[in-house]
Amino acid sequence: MTADRATGQAGMLPDAVYQRLIELILSNELPPDSRVNLYQVARQLDVSPTPVREALSRLDDDGLVVKSPLKGYRTTPVLDVKELDDLFDLRLLLEPVAAQKAAENGSSEALETLVEEAGAFPRAPAGDDAADYASFCRHDGQLHALIAQASGNTAIARSLARTHFHLHAFRLGYEESAGQATLDEHVRIAAAVARRDADGAADAMRAHLLASRERLLPLARRP
């Protein structure tokens, strides 16, 4: 891949178009519950409609847009309080046991990768660069996915992946202090998993999910 293909607008790779669309959604440039004009987005990103159509189809799988037969694509509404609370109930069932099993069964390579990912973001992003939030959102999702994968329980890993939780959570809003608390909690979980402290890992994950629910519910209650 040449630098030109990775960054050049006309040659933008399908995955880069997908990531740009996520940035537009997370930054509200494509607001919730509104029409997405495929051709307008293609013009804005200076690409042909084909990669935009592909990206929209991926975003449809993620639950960030929906396609209606004659009207094209719309962004989905943000999660309401009940939907968010339900997702946390599900995560509380899946993820503490995933952390416990990752500590018990994870390969040393998997645990090393997890610790690296936990250290990849020493500071929560501040400022108004949408790309920073998109990469922070990816990091958050990736950390949880790595724990689920390290657990060796593919049913848990798949169920968790299907929720696309982090994409939805980051649409509710972002605060630097909440971002920093998230990072500190991630480091504690990864450390417990890495020292193979199964109970400590489960407890740290449960504490993270409960704290994260307290941080996010007020955002979902906002009118």
Ligand SMILES: [Zn+2]
């Ligand atoms: Zn997290």
